[in-house]
Amino acid sequence: MNFIRKPFGYEPIITKEDLQKDHKKKVDKASDWKGVLKGIWNLVDEQRFLLVIVLLMVVVSSALALVGPYLIGVIVDDHISKSIFVGLSKIIGVLLFVYLFFSIATYLQSYWMIGISQQTIFRLRTGLFEHLQKLPVSFFDKRQHGELMSRMTNDIENVSQTLNSSFIQVFSSILTLVGTTVVMLLLSPLMTLVTLIIVPFMYFAMRWITKRTSKLFKEQQKAVGELNGMIEETISGQRIVKAFSQEGRMLEEFAIKSERLKRTGFWALTYSGFIPKVMNLLNNTSFTLVAAVGGLLAYYGHVTIGEIVIFTEYSRQFTRPLNDLANQFNTVLSAIAGAERVFAIMDEPIEDDAALDNADYVLKGNVTFEDVTFYYNKDDESPTISNVSFHVDSGKTAALVGATGAGKTTIMQLLARFYEVNGGRILVDGISIDELPRHTLRSQTAFVLQDPFLFEMTVRENIRYGKLNATDEEVLHAAKEANAHDFIMKLPHGYDTILSADGGEISQGQKQLLSIARALIADPAILLLDEATSSIDTVTEMKIQEALERLMEGRTSFVIAHRLNTIRQADLIFVMEAGKLIESGTQDELLQKKGKYYSMLTNSKT
Ligand SMILES: Nc1ncnc2c1ncn2[C@@H]1O[C@H](COP(=O)(O)OP(=O)(O)OP(=O)(O)O)[C@@H](O)[C@H]1O
Secondary structure, rough: OOOOOOOOOOOOOOOOHHHHHHHHHHHHOOHHHHHHHHHHHHHHHHHHHHHHHHHHHHHHHHHHHHHHHHHHHHHHHHHHHHOOOOHHHHHHHHHHHHHHHHHHHHHHHHHHHHHHHHHHHHHHHHHHHHHHHOOOOOHHHOOOOOHHHHHHHHHHHHHHHHHHHHHHHHHHHHHHHHHHHHHHHHHOOHHHHHHHHHHHHHHHHHHHHHHHHHHHHHHHHHHHHHHHHHHHHHHHHHHHHHOOOOOHHHHHHHHHHHHHHHHHHHHHHHHHHHHHHHHHHHHHHHHHHHHHHHHHHHHHHHHOOHHHHHHHHHHHHHHHHHHHHHHHHHHHHHHHHHHHHOOOOOOOOOOOOOOOOHOOOOOOOEEEEEEEEEOOOOOOOOOOOOEEEEEEOOOOOOEEEEOOOOOOHHHHHHHHOOOOOEEEEEEEOEEEEEHHHHHHHHOOEEEEEOOOOOOEEHHHHHHOOOOOOOHHHHHHHHHHHHHOOOHOOOOOHHHHOOOOOOOOOHHHHHHHHHHHHHHHHHOOOOEEEEEEOOOOHHHHHHHHHHHHHHHHHOOOOEEEOOOHHHHHHOOOOEEEEEEEEEEOOOOHHHHOOHHHHHHHHHHHHH
16 A cells, blocks of 8 residues: 655545534534633633733733834824924834833733743643543543543643743734724724725635634644554554564554544645735735825825824734734634643543541451442443352452453452442442542552553562552562562662563563562552463462462452462352352362352363
C-alpha cells in the first residue's frame, strides 16, 4: 500500500451535509460554551481579583489606542496645515506619554495574564489527574489509555495557549471595535460609513471559513487522540507486536490514522490560512476607500485633512481587531473543544466512598460472600458472577480453580472493591465492604499478579510502593524474605537500579519476587494471588514458592491456583464454572464427592 500522496492531492473532506450536521450539533450543544467558561471561571479561583485588574488594564490600553490617532489628527489640522507650531511640543509630549503608557499597560496585562493562565492550567491539570485517580476501574476498562493521555497533554495545552494570549486579545479586540466605532461616529458619521462599508464582506468571508475550520479542528484533535492511543498501545505492547510479526499491520494501521491526521491538518491549516489573506485584502481596500472618499470630501470642504488622517488610522484600528478576532477564533474553538473533552472526564462520577468511621479499622481477614451477583456490563445477558456465597476464616488459604473465563479474577477484584456488586454482599470481619473506606480495605489487601506492574523507579522504590514510609531496612528485610535480595545485588546498581516501566530488563520470575517483596512490606491481612502459569526455571520457581509460603503465613489468601501442589495445600477449594461456585470444600471432601473437581483432577492426570 502506498501511503505517500502528493501534497496537494487531497480531496476536500467536508461535504455540505457535514456542515449541516455540524451546524445542527452546534445548535444542540449551545450551552457547552457557557459550561466551559463557567468551568474555567471556577478554576481561576482566588486570582479572580487579578483577572479583573487585567481586564481594567485592557480597557485602559484600548482607550489609549484611540487617543493616539486623534491627537495626530489634531496635530495635522491645528498645527501642520496652519503652520502654527506653538504648543506643538506639548501635544507631542502628550502623544509620547500615551504611547509609553499604552506599552506599559499592554506589558502588564500580558504579564499578569500569563501568571493567571499558568495557575489556572496547573489547577486544571492537577484536578484532572486527581479526578482520574478517583475514577472507578470500569471507567478505564472502556477507554484507550493513549486517548486519555492526549486529554491530559494536548487538550490542556490548547486551553493553556488560549488563556495565555487569546483571552486578552479577544477582549481587547471587542473593546477596540466598540470604542473605535463610537469615536468615529462622534467625529464624522459619513466617514464612519465609508470605513465600515467593508465589514459585511469580512463577516461573510469569516463565516464561510470558520464554518469549515471549526469542524476540522475538532476532527484534528480527535485524530491526535486516536493516534496517541495507538502509539501508546504499540509501544507498551511492542513485544507482542514483534512476537506475532504484526509490525506490517501496525504500520498500515498507523499510516491510515496518520494519513487522517495529515488530511484534517492540511485542510484545517489551508482554510484557516485564508483568514489573514482575505482580511489583508479587505483591510487595504478599506484603507484605499477612506483615503479616496476622504480626499473627495475634503476637496468639497466636508472633512478636514486631519480627519482623513484620523480615519485612515481608525480604519486600520478597526480592521486589525477584526483580523485578530478572526485569527483567534480558531484557537479559541480548538481550546473550547479541548476544554469540553477535559471537563467531560471531570464530569464522570467518581467512586463513592464510605464514611470515615471505620477508617482506622484493622482487618482480621474473615471473608464472606453472601449471594453475590455481578455484571461487567448492564446489558450482558447473564451475570459474570452469579449468586456466589462462601466463607473463609482469617488466616486460611482458599484456592480458586476453574476453566478460563470462569470468574476467578473477578471474585478477587470484587473483594478489593474494584467494581461494585449488583446483588448480595461482601463482608470482611462481618462488616460489609461498602462500609469500609476504600483506602482502609485496599491498604490491607495485596495483589501478587502473574505479570506484576513495575514503575519506572529504582528497585527500592518499587518495593516501597507497598508501604511508602518503609525504611531502607524494611525494604531490605522484605527483599530477603521474598528471596529477591540475591538477584537485586547482582543488578548494575543494586537497589538503586532504575527499572523500565514494564520491568523489561529483569525476568518474569524476578518480577514476581519483587512483587512478593512489595506485598510483604505492605503487611496485608488479605492476599490475592494469581499463581504464575508461565514456565519459570525450577530454581526460581522454588524461590517463589518459598517466598509465597512466607507471605501467606497468617494471612487470608485467595489463590488462583494452577499447580496441583498449591491446590492440595489449600484449606478450601472453590470450583468455579461460568460465574457460579459449583463446588467447595477441602481436597478430601471434593475427592470423595467425585464431582467436577474429581473429574478435573482425573482428566489432568490422564
Ligand atoms: N473488564 C472487563 N469487562 C468486561 N468483561 C470482563 C472484564 N474482565 C473480565 N471480563 C469477562 O468476565 C468473565 C470472567 O473473567 P475472569 O477474568 O474473572 O475469569 P478467570 O476465571 O479469572 O479467567 P482466567 O483464568 O483466564 O484469568 C470472562 O468472560 C471475561 O471475558
